[in-house]
Amino acid sequence: DDAAADDDDDDDADDEDKDEDKEKAKDAAAEDKAAKDAAAANEKDDRDADADAAAAAALNAPIPPALRSLVTELLPRLMHCCFKKSWQATVGGVGGIDALSRVLPISALTPQLPRVLQALLRAMRSLPPHAVSEVRAATDAFHRVLEAATPEGVILRGDDAPAGLEAAIGVLSEELFSTSSSPTVRPVVERAIRGLAARSGLDVGKVLDVKTTHVASLLSRPLHSRHVHVQTQVVHILNFCVSATPEPLIKISAQANFVSVLQEALAVAENDDPSTLKTEPGASEKLHALRAACIRLMCSVMALQELKTPPPGQEQLAQLRQRIITMFFKSLTSRSAEVVNIAKEGLKRVIQQQSLSKELLQSSLRPILVNLAHYKNLTMPLLVGLERLLELLSNWFNPTLGEKLLEHLRRWLEPDNKAVAPGGQQTQARPPPKDFKIAAAMINLFHLLPQAAGKFLEPLVMLTIQLEQALPQSGVHSEVNSLYRKPLAKFLSRYAPATVDFFLARLSQPAFFF
Missing domain, CATH: 1.20.930 (Transcription Elongation Factor S-II; Chain A)
Structure with a gap:
């Protein structure tokens, strides 16, 4: 027994020696790596110094x-x-x-x-x-x-x-x-x-050595008193000055006329119909460029501290901030893709800076949600704007939006009242929508709904199959070349486990696979 105990002690000692050797090896490897990293860093610094000297x-x-x-x-x-x-x-x-x-x-x-x-x-x-x-x-x-x-x-x-x-x-x-x-x-x-x-x-300000006269000349006249092209250039200059980092070149508190110019630019940004602002023939393109520039300026202005948290007693700035946010929401439904993208970026910045009040969100979302009440009001700009909203504020929506969208999708499959013969007999089923993209855009919203939207898996798949069967047999958009499958695939990918179970249970039903 004593001999066995001695052997056990020897084995323990050997194990301890091995552990110590491993620790030493690890320490040596770490020191080696640190030395190599330091040498590489020194070599890089030397190369940079040589390049600068050259x-x-x-x-x-x-x-x-x-x-x-x-x-x-x-x-x-x-x-x-x-x-x-x-x-x-x-x-x-x-x-x-x-x-x-x-x-x-x-x-x-x-x-x-x-x-x-x-x-x-x-x-x-x-x-x-x-x-x-x-x-x-x-x-x-x-x-x-x-x-x-x-x-x-x-x-x-x-x-x-x-x-x-x-x-x-x-x-x-x-x-x-x-x-x-x-x-x-x-x-x-x-x-x-x-x-x-x-x-x-x-800083950009020190590079340019901006004088007060530079800015004063821009703000000396009302924006609308200038030619459209000049208005656009003034807005671009103000946008650069406001977005300069780390310090903006213009501050609201330092320029008396700045708020007035911002209000004029906001009025242009809010106007979705450039024809009301036409001042000369063929000015639509210039007015569109002016509106896009004004929305960009509003995006940059919202980063200024005076508008992030308006000082007490500055009701004018608080109202300006609220109007800008409302304009971002409204611009999401514009027919111009450029305007939509700029407005989305501006709204994203606002949300990242601070949370929006429930009252402001409700008042801003109401015009969009009201148009969703009836399927005849659905347009591509409205659905694209709703998609951008869901990307930014999906938590503010509930699954009842999905139920409303399913209700609208079923409308496309209802018989068309205009296709009724004089004797009261149906002559043909309601044809597919004039613009297939509207139905596809509705399906494309489901993957952005809150997590509880997984319950729409079966009805959405069934509706998509029926919509595809209603498509023409040939043409750009047909049952073979369906534009409904890509948006549906986004929804199915989000709920992948439930999707796999759903289709495995229907392997014997060809309608789900062909």
Whole structure:
């Protein structure tokens, strides 16, 4: 027995030694990994430092004598081509600047940077919208030259800033605050300014050095007193200023006329019929662009602290906030897909910021839900808007909405009263809806309903089968090429276990599979 006990003690000692060895091995492996990670991080830092040093050196590198004539003779001629009326000359000027920017050292382009940027902006402004590849080439050349001239950590202002850089920022600032800018140029300039802020580590306001006169000129006149195109540009400028991070360039409390302009922009955003605002023939497109810009401005404004939580006694701001939220709900049923998407994004931001009151939600949802009372009121914009609402606020809806949708779907299968013969005999069943998409859009809502909507599995599948049987035998939308199956599949995927059990129990019934 003593010998056996000694053997047990030896085994325990061996196990302890093995455990210690394993722990030591783990510690050694962890130390090894930490050392490798530290070495990799140091190596990356060294590479970044080398890249920054190389970029800084490139800004001050001397121009080779063989290339000086390209800078003094050829580059000015190419920039001049960008200002000519002929599109061939403009495209040639852009192509030449693009080619030179790839060959010349950046130190040769930096002193000419303001003029180069002006030339490329002029080219983008003069080229027609359908010249997509040419505009893209000018845009790419613009960003490449600017990014090469402003590497990470660049100093934008002062004696240490590269020559010509401060003047180049002035070109961007002037274009940004210009009310005659074009839809092609403005996004390019805004992206360039944000890129400068990121590479220099400065706020957008410090990059631009915005003066009060810039903003005051925008707010000095009522919005409706300007031309439609100018109104759109003013709204775009205000939107950029409000959405600047980390601090907006405009604050409601600092500008006396800002609330008045916002109320005018909100009135435009609320108007779903541009014909009532027409001021000139063929203005529908411009008015649609103005309305979309105004809704974007409302999205950005809702992030301002003054509207997030209006100060006590500021009833005007509280009412403005409520009107904006109501406008978002109303715009979800617009016929314009762009307006719907912007309104959904704005409503999503509002919901993320803070919960909405029950009274506000009920008053905002009532116009949409009232139209669901009768199937004749159903339209695609209404159903698409309801889909966007369910994506954002599904918890606020109850399964009775699903029952109402099933009731409407059954309507498509009822006999058509107009198809009754004089003797009172039915001549044909009610034909499928004129727009098959309406029924498909109704089915598409079921997968967004609250979790309790799983009880609609059987009636929805049965109705979908009957709707498919009512489709024409041939055509774009037929029983073979049904557009009901994709929305139904979304619902079935959400309740996958119940779906599998449902179809397994009906394997012997071909109607459920063919």
